[in-house]
Structure formats: C-alpha cells, structure tokens
Amino acid sequence: MRILTTICLALGFASAAMAQTITIAAARALGPSATPVTIEGVITNGTELGPVRYIQDATGAMAIYNSNAAFQTAAVVGSTMNLTGVLVNYKGICEMTPVSAYTVVSPGQAMPTPMPGVAADINEANEGKLVSVAGCTFTQTGNFVYTAAGYTVTDGAGASFKVFLRNGHPLIGTPIPNLAVNITGVSSQFDNAALATDNFNTVTTGYQLLPRTPADFVGFFITSAVTVTNLTQNTFDLNWTTNLASTTGAKYGFTPALEMGFTSAAGTSTAHALPFTGLQPAQVVYVRLFSARPGTTDTAWIAPSSYITQSASSGTMQIFVNHPFDATIANPPGNTPTLLTGAAIENKIIGLINAARTTIDCAVYNTNRQPIITALEAAKARGIQVRYVYHIGTANTPLGTTSIAKLGVNPSKLMHNKFMVVDAGSVDSSYVWTGSLNWTDNQMLDDYNNMVLIQDQSLARAYTVEFQEMWGSSGATPNAATSLAGAAKADNTPHFFKIGGKNVQLYFSPSDATDARIGDVIASANSTLEFALLTFTSNNLGTQVRNAKFANVVIRGLVDNPNDQNSQFTMLQGVGVNVVDAVCPGIYHHKFCIVDAANTASDPTVVTGSHNWSSSANSGNDENTLIIHDAAIANQYLQIFNNDWNVLTATLEQVANINGLMATILPNPVSAKATIRLADGKANDKVIVGIYNNLGQQLLVQTADYQAGATQDLSFDVSALPNGSYHVVLLSNGSLLSRTMQVVR
Numbered sequence: 001m002r003i004l005t006t007i008c009l010a011l012g013f014a015s016a017a018m019a020q021t022i023t024i025a026a027a028r029a030l031g032p033s034a035t036p037v038t039i040e041g042v043i044t045n046g047t048e049l050g051p052v053r054y055i056q057d058a059t060g061a062m063a064i065y066n067s068n069a070a071f072q073t074a075a076v077v078g079s080t081m082n083l084t085g086v087l088v089n090y091k092g093i094c095e096m097t098p099v100s101a102y103t104v105v106s107p108g109q110a111m112p113t114p115m116p117g118v119a120a121d122i123n124e125a126n127e128g129k130l131v132s133v134a135g136c137t138f139t140q141t142g143n144f145v146y147t148a149a150g151y152t153v154t155d156g157a158g159a160s161f162k163v164f165l166r167n168g169h170p171l172i173g174t175p176i177p178n179l180a181v182n183i184t185g186v187s188s189q190f191d192n193a194a195l196a197t198d199n200f201n202t203v204t205t206g207y208q209l210l211p212r213t214p215a216d217f218v219g220f221f222i223t224s225a226v227t228v229t230n231l232t233q234n235t236f237d238l239n240w241t242t243n244l245a246s247t248t249g250a251k252y253g254f255t256p257a258l259e260m261g262f263t264s265a266a267g268t269s270t271a272h273a274l275p276f277t278g279l280q281p282a283q284v285v286y287v288r289l290f291s292a293r294p295g296t297t298d299t300a301w302i303a304p305s306s307y308i309t310q311s312a313s314s315g316t317m318q319i320f321v322n323h324p325f326d327a328t329i330a331n332p333p334g335n336t337p338t339l340l341t342g343a344a345i346e347n348k349i350i351g352l353i354n355a356a357r358t359t360i361d362c363a364v365y366n367t368n369r370q371p372i373i374t375a376l377e378a379a380k381a382r383g384i385q386v387r388y389v390y391h392i393g394t395a396n397t398p399l400g401t402t403s404i405a406k407l408g409v410n411p412s413k414l415m416h417n418k419f420m421v422v423d424a425g426s427v428d429s430s431y432v433w434t435g436s437l438n439w440t441d442n443q444m445l446d447d448y449n450n451m452v453l454i455q456d457q458s459l460a461r462a463y464t465v466e467f468q469e470m471w472g473s474s475g476a477t478p479n480a481a482t483s484l485a486g487a488a489k490a491d492n493t494p495h496f497f498k499i500g501g502k503n504v505q506l507y508f509s510p511s512d513a514t515d516a517r518i519g520d521v522i523a524s525a526n527s528t529l530e531f532a533l534l535t536f537t538s539n540n541l542g543t544q545v546r547n548a549k550f551a552n553v554v555i556r557g558l559v560d561n562p563n564d565q566n567s568q569f570t571m572l573q574g575v576g577v578n579v580v581d582a583v584c585p586g587i588y589h590h591k592f593c594i595v596d597a598a599n600t601a602s603d604p605t606v607v608t609g610s611h612n613w614s615s616s617a618n619s620g621n622d623e624n625t626l627i628i629h630d631a632a633i634a635n636q637y638l639q640i641f642n643n644d645w646n647v648l649t650a651t652l653e654q655v656a657n658i659n660g661l662m663a664t665i666l667p668n669p670v671s672a673k674a675t676i677r678l679a680d681g682k683a684n685d686k687v688i689v690g691i692y693n694n695l696g697q698q699l700l701v702q703t704a705d706y707q708a709g710a711t712q713d714l715s716f717d718v719s720a721l722p723n724g725s726y727h728v729v730l731l732s733n734g735s736l737l738s739r740t741m742q743v744v745r
Contacts, residue, residue: 024128025059027087028094036100038084042109044130045186045212046077047543048170052095054128054186055081056112061128063188065090065097069546069575077212080105092189092206094127114184119159122187122207131209132184133161141178142303143225143491144171145513146619150208151176153183162208164190167615168540170213173225173513175302181219185209220244220298226289226305228496229273231503233281233310236496238274238289242300246291248272256286256304268294282311282427282457284494306465308494311457312427315500317628319636320348320435320451322444326643329667330635331598337636342444345451349420349433350375352453356422357429359385361467363417363622365610366394367439373398380404387478389470391415407478409470409485413620418610421467424460432459434609434624436534436591446586448532450608450640452626456499459506463624465493466508470622485622486510502630509623514611518593519544521607521627525553527599527723528669528744530641532582532590535561537614542568549577554669554724554742556645560588566615578725578740582648594641597634598671598744604634642667649739661687661706661732669742672719676728678704678712688731689714691721691741699726706732718743 020038027037041057051067053075064075064083075081082103085096114132115121121131135156144151150164163183165171189206214223224241238250249264265274276285289302319337322345330336340348346369353360353375360379367373367390380386380403390396392408392415399406409415419434435451437443468474469492472483484490489511497504507514515538522529522544529548536542536559545568549555557579562569572579582588591612596602609625611617628634646668661681665674676689690701699721702714718726721743728739 021082023059024055024057024062028060028062030087032087032089034086036084036086037096038082039096040080040082040105042112043075043077043079043081044111045210047072047547048166048212049186049210050166050168050539050543054188055083056129061126061130061186062087063090063093063095063128064099065095066099066102067571068099069571071099071102072546073550074102074104076107078109078111079107080109118157119155119161122161122209124189124207126187127189129187130184131187132182133209134182135180136183137180138163138176138178140176143173143175143513144169145491145511146172146515147487148619153209156180164188164208164210166540167538167618168515168519168543171211172516174214175222175225175300177217177219177221178301179220179298181217181221183209183211184216184218185211214243217243220246220293220300222291222300222302226302228307230275231310231496231498233312234279235275235277236279236307236309238276238287238307240272240289240291240302242270242272242291244293245270246272246293246300248274248291250274250287250289252276252285252287254283254285258286258288258304276307279309281309282313282461283309284461285309303491306492306494307496308458308462310498311430311459313430313456313458314428315502316455317500317502317633318453319633319640320345320453321449321640322437323448323640324643325636325639326646326667327639329639329642331631335632335635337450337640340451342441345437345444346371348453349439352420352422352431352433353379355429356384358423358425359387359421361387361389361421361424361464361471363389363415363419363467363470365391365414365416365418365438366396367399368395368397368441369439369444370398372439373402373404376404377402385476387467387471387476389415389417389467389478405477407471407480407483409483410622413486413616414622415470415485416610416617416621416623419463419624421460421463424457424464427457428455430457430460431455432463434463434626436589436608436610442586443589447589448582448584448586448644449589450592450637452608454499456497458494458497459499459504462493462497462506466624486620489622502628502633504629505627507625507627509611509617509621509625510619514623514625515540515613515618517627518607518611518613518625521595521605522548522593524603524605525551525595526602527553527596528742529553529555529593529595530597530638530645531557531593531613532588532641532644533557533559533593533613534587534589534591535559535564535612535614536568537564537566538618539566539568539615541613542571545572545577546575549575552724554744555579556641556742558582558588558590558641558644558648560584564614568613578742580649582644584644584648588644588648592637592641594634594637597631597638598669600631603629604631605629606634606637608637642669661685661730663689663728663730663739665728665739665741669744670718671744672717674716674718674741676714676716678706678714678730679710681706681708681710681732684708685732690729690731691716691718692727692729693724
C-alpha cells in the first residue's frame with residue numbers, strides 16, 4: 001500500500017507538471033467548468049481557516065478545497081504549489097475542488113505583499129487576495145467567540161465591513177481589540193444566495209475579511225486569554241500578554257460594579273501578572289484588566305470577568321459509571337470509579353436531594369423518572385428552595401403536574417445540561433452533580449454514561465451563576481422575561497478552580513468558547529489521547545486530533561455516530577487515527593477525553609460534561625464542560641475507556657470464518673506484559689499469534705495448540721517495544737484475525 005500510494009502520487013505530480021499552467025486571473029475568467037485547469041501560486045493560510053487553502057499569484061487568488069490529509073500536510077503557508085483541478089462556485093467563492101494533482105514547487109517562499117485597502121476593497125475583484133485595512137475598530141467588545149454573523153468592523157474612513165473567525169480559529173477566546181488596529185486577512189465571501197451559474201464576477205454580497213493569526217492585527221492589543229496562577233483560599237494572580245510593553249492594572253470589586261477601584265503592578269512589560277490578596281475562601285472577585293502604553297493615550301482593556309478563590313470545602317471528587325471498567329490498570333491500586341446500576345444511580349441522585357439543607361437547582365435536558373421529581377417535591381415541602389430548568393422541546397413527563405418551580409428554555413437549540421447544585425451557600429454540604437447522564441430510564445439502565453459528584457462551594461457558586469442566568473432571577477420564582485439561554489448568554493462565570501488540590505476549569509456553552517478550550521487540552525497531549533463520544537462533527541477538534549496524530553501521540557477513539565453529517569470519523573481514520581464505531585446495546589453517550597493518563601511528567605487531564613464535540617454544542621446549546629487536571633482522575637477515566645475499548649473492539653473485530661475464535665488483549669494499552677486471550681473457538685487447531693509493527697515486520701510470535709471451547713492465554717514481553725500502535729495477528733485454519741495493541745509507558 002505504501003509503494004502503491006507513492007506511485008500514485010508520483011503519477012499525479014507528473015501529470016500536473018505536464019499540464020499547461022495558466023495564471024489565476026485567467027483561470028477565474030473561465031468561470032465554473034468541468035474541464036480541469038492548472039495554476040501555480042503561493043499558499044497564504046494554514047489550518048486556522050479549516051481545510052480551505054487560499055493560493056495567490058501576481059494576477060489573482062482563489063480558494064482550494066481538498067480535505068485529503070496528504071494535501072493538507074503539503075499545503076503549508078509560504079509554499080509555492082502547482083495545482084490541477086476543476087473550478088466550481090461555492091457560495092459565491094471561486095473554488096478549485098476536487099484537486100486531481102498537485103506538487104510542491106518550492107517551500108518557504110516569501111508571502112505576497114498584502115494589498116493596502118479600505119472596506120470597499122473587500123470585494124469580488126480581490127476575492128482570495130491578502131488585503132490590509134488600516135485604522136479598524138470593532139463594534140463588539142469582550143472576547144472573540146465563534147458567531148456565524150461575524151464581527152462588524154469600521155475602517156479608518158468610517159466604512160464598515162465584516163471580519164469572520166471560523167469555529168476553532170486561534171483568535172477565539174482572546175480579547176477583541178478596543179483600540180484601532182490594522183487588520184490583514186483573506187478577502188473572501190460566503191453568500192447563500194449565490195447561484196451555481198455565477199461566473200465569479202457578479203455576486204455583490206457576503207464579503208468578509210478572514211484574519212489568519214494574531215500577527216494579522218497590527219497596533220496595540222491584548223494577545224492572550226487570561227490565566228490564573230497561585231490560586232489559594234486567600235489569593236490568586238491574573239496573567240495576560242500584550243504585543244507591546246505596557247503597564248499592568250485592573251479595576252475590581254466584589255460586585256459587577258467594580259466598587260473597589262483600581263489596583264496595579266509596577267513596571268512595564270509584554271507579560272503581565274497582577275496579584276489579588278487578602279481574600280476569603282470561595283470569594284468571587286469581578287475584575288476588568290487593562291494595560292496602557294506609557295507616553296500615549298492607548299489603553300487596551302480586557303472585558304470584565306469573574307474569578308473565585310479556593311473554597312474551604314473538602315474537595316472530594318467521585319466518578320461514577322453505569323458499565324464495567326478495567327480495574328487491572330488502576331493506579332494506584334484501589335483508585336477506581338464507582339459502578340452504579342440504574343437503580344443505584346437514581347438512589348444516589350435522590351440521596352443528594354434528601355440531604356439538601358437549603359437549596360437545590362437542577363438543569364437537566366430530559367427526565368422521565370417520577371421518583372426523582374417526587375423527591376424534589378418532598379424537599380420543597382420541608383422548606384428547601386427547589387428550582388428546575390429543562391429543555392422546552394423534550395417531553396419531561398413528570399414535570400407536567402409537579403408543583404416545584406420550573407422553566408423551559410432554549411427552544412431553538414437545546415438546554416442540554418445534566419447538572420444539579422445542592423446548598424451552594426454551604427461550605428460542607430455544597431455539591432455539584434454533572435456528567436453525560438439524562439434522568440431517563442434508558443440513560444440509567446442501557447446507555448453508556450459517566451457522572452461526576454464534587455463537594456466544593458466555589459464550583460457550586462459558579463454553577464449557580466449559570467443556572468440563575470437561565471432562570472432569569474436570583475429568587476425562588478423564574479422570570480421568563482429576563483431568562484437568557486443559548487446564544488443570548490454572557491461569559492460571566494469563573495473558569496479556574498483549585499478543588500481538593502486539583503486544578504479544574506469550567507466552561508459553559510455557547511458563551512465561553514468551549515470548543516477552543518477542549519482544543520487546548522488536545523493540543524497539550526505529549527503521549528496519549530483517548531476520546532469517547534456520542535458524536536464528533538467539530539472540524540476544529542477534528543483538526544486538533546489530526547495534528548496530535550501527526551505529532552506522534554498514540555490515539556484511540558470510540559464514536560457512537562460515525563455517519564453524522566460533517567462527521568470527522570472518516571477523515572481521522574484516513575490519517576491513521578485509531579478510531580472505531582462504538583457499536584453497543586443502547587447508546588454510547590459519553591462526552592469525555594483523556595490526555596496523557598499515564599504520563600505524570602506531563603499534565604494528565606480529563607474533559608467531561610454534557611458537551612458533544614459538535615458545532616451545535618459549541619455555538620447554540622446550553623452545555624457545561626469540566627476540565628480536570630489530575631493523574632488519579634485521568635486513570636479512573638482510562639479504566640472506563642479501556643474496558644469499553646476492549647469489549648467494543650472485540651465485538652467489531654471478530655472474524656466469522658475463523659471458527660468463532662476471538663482474541664482479547666489484556667491489558668490494552670500495555671506497558672510490559674501483554675496477555676493474548678484466545679476464546680470461543682469451535683475447533684481444535686494450531687493458532688499462530690504474531691505481533692507486527694506498522695511496516696509489517698514481525699517482532700514477536702508464538703504458536704498455541706488451541707482446544708475447542710477453551711480459554712487460553714499467551715504471554716508476550718513487550719517491554720522492549722517503543723510506545724506506539726502494533727498489530728496482533730492470529731492465523732487459524734487458514735484465516736486471519738487482527739487486533740490493534742497500544743504500547744504506552
């Protein structure tokens with residue numbers, strides 16, 4: 001296959017070289033056609049604009065769409081490429097797709113000089129070209145988030161135009177400049193009304209500028225999101241960066257009014273750190289950070305945000321799962337999640353309700369479990385304030401006749417949370433319950449789900465802020481007129497916590513750029529990445545996983561719905577990511593990933609919550625996502641994933657014509673000793689088991705005399721094998737069975 005692929009690519013390069021190359025302007029003038037054309041120019045963008053690349057020569061520019069992994073790897077910024085393909089009209093854009101042949105003429109060339117322009121120059125004549133507009137000011141404030149409407153910008157002459165950042169763009173999550181900046185980007189468009197017969201020259205709407213990286217902004221501005229360090233019960237430090245040396249300061253307070261005034265740190269720098277001290281446990285502080293350039297009137301502000309100190313709570317964190325886990329890899333021994341049956345899950349929820357002293361807030365997508373609602377009604381009867389938010393479009397049958405206060409929200413998208421907050425005002429009895437589980441029969445009994453229970457007042461207070469935003473009030477009664485859900489919400493909750501010694505982050509969708517934060521975790525992987533998902537359609541996160549693969553991270557993935565529209569499944573398999581269809585009874589409903597679980601020299605991390613890896617979860621639904629930095633918790637989730645992987649891939653990889661013989665690799669991943677368990681064979685036979693690398697070279701081999709119906713173990717010492725993926729191949733009765741084994745230390 002490797003040789004065949006090389007030959008095919010070589011033939012493709014040769015045909016491109018032999019075709020007549022024309023200028024990009026000449027190609028555009030031809031209009032859409034089924035006849036391939038050949039062009040040559042410099043690639044002007046990378047993955048920040050997704051799979052689309054723009055190419056420019058001295059005469060013009062155009063978009064190139066080719067999601068092939070080899071092309072994506074070759075088409076790097078600054079490379080001169082020769083391309084052959086068909087030109088189409090896509091939403092008004094002149095686009096080459098498919099690309100039938102390509103070659104890299106010369107890498108690392110000088111980029112085309114951006115055309116100096118104004119708002120009016122972002123037009124059809126300059127489509128695909130790099131354009132630089134001076135003196136730009138943004139209408140919106142706060143942090144960049146993905147929005148289909150883009151951002152309204154005014155040029156130095158007062159004319160407006162649109163700047164668009166796709167989901168997962170590197171600027172997402174960073175502050176919007178509040179001062180005038182020069183912006184460079186690709187002049188492009190996205191026009192749903194554009195006709196397929198358009199010849200690329202008559203469409204007059206939908207133009208937008210596509211910045212590529214923070215370097216496309218020139219001026220004075222904030223260049224990073226704010227991070228928190230030195231977080232204790234009484235202190236925290238806020239950190240950010242600017243592109244030019246400037247002062248470090250903030251206006252702050254214990255209410256959004258910022259009533260405490262100004263605080264600052266001495267000196268000027270591009271790296272800023274501002275300490276806050278003398279605080280109380282679980283205390284929320286509202287801060288508006290700024291940096292000013294000495295000798296000028298330029299002050300770059302960061303939108304007001306809230307932060308919270310460490311609480312005095314116990315910080316206990318319990319992980320629950322409703323399907324078996326692989327305790328053989330528990331580290332340390334005994335560090336395992338808790339397996340709960342459906343009835344036990346409900347009893348756990350009801351137990352939390354019954355233990356509440358003052359308040360219970362529930363935000364749950366759907367429920368059909370009357371016993372839970374009955375417990376909430378009993379809590380209300382004994383004087384507990386009970387509030388319930390649900391998705392207005394789901395049945396929620398027990399809520400129809402309940403007397404507890406309730407509010408349905410987000411009819412256009414989903415109120416998809418599954419959390420409950422108990423006693424947020426208490427140090428010792430404050431709890432947050434969250435995870436992937438809806439409160440329904442199937443979700444508790446059949447579908448694969450994980451749940452997290454955390455005793456921490458700081459976290460409970462943050463969840464309460466989010467709840468009350470959807471509730472529309474801070475009181476016992478909801479206010480539908482002031483309720484905010486979905487895209488109407490603001491990024492107004494603390495994101496950084498210290499819980500039981502663990503660093504924890506919390507993000508709510510769609511206001512908090514959650515996709516970008518999950519992408520940060522994936523990008524942090526140094527050794528391993530596992531993901532367990534109902535659906536995977538986020539192009540941004542697909543790109544991050546692909547990049548991790550190219551960085552030699554060992555990856556395994558389970559996805560329940562591989563054929564969803566825009567699914568990343570096929571693309572990831574195409575670049576060699578070990579991702580499989582999670583065929584199982586019920587639904588594989590998890591939404592978690594694990595990074596570097598066994599690499600304590602790195603940062604073992606778990607991402608979990610209600611957030612599917614989809615654009616809807618990121619930009620429309622109400623969701624919550626926890627990011628937990630802790631080796632013990634990462635190991636517990638690895639036990640969950642490992643058991644699911646072994647069970648579900650064993651089912652997938654059984655070969656019917658091998659007399660039913662199945663092989664299970666224990667453990668998988670493995671560090672030193674691998675056991676290959678043979679079972680379910682229908683006939684006595686000699687079985688050859690070999691371990692091969694990705695080049696097809698046999699590394700280890702054993703022969704077994706298998707007895708029909710027996711279970712037989714073969715032990716392999718793999719301690720000398722480097723980390724990575726290997727193929728365990730069985731030959732029996734003339735047939736082959738192959739399994740994938742991961743070696744991870």
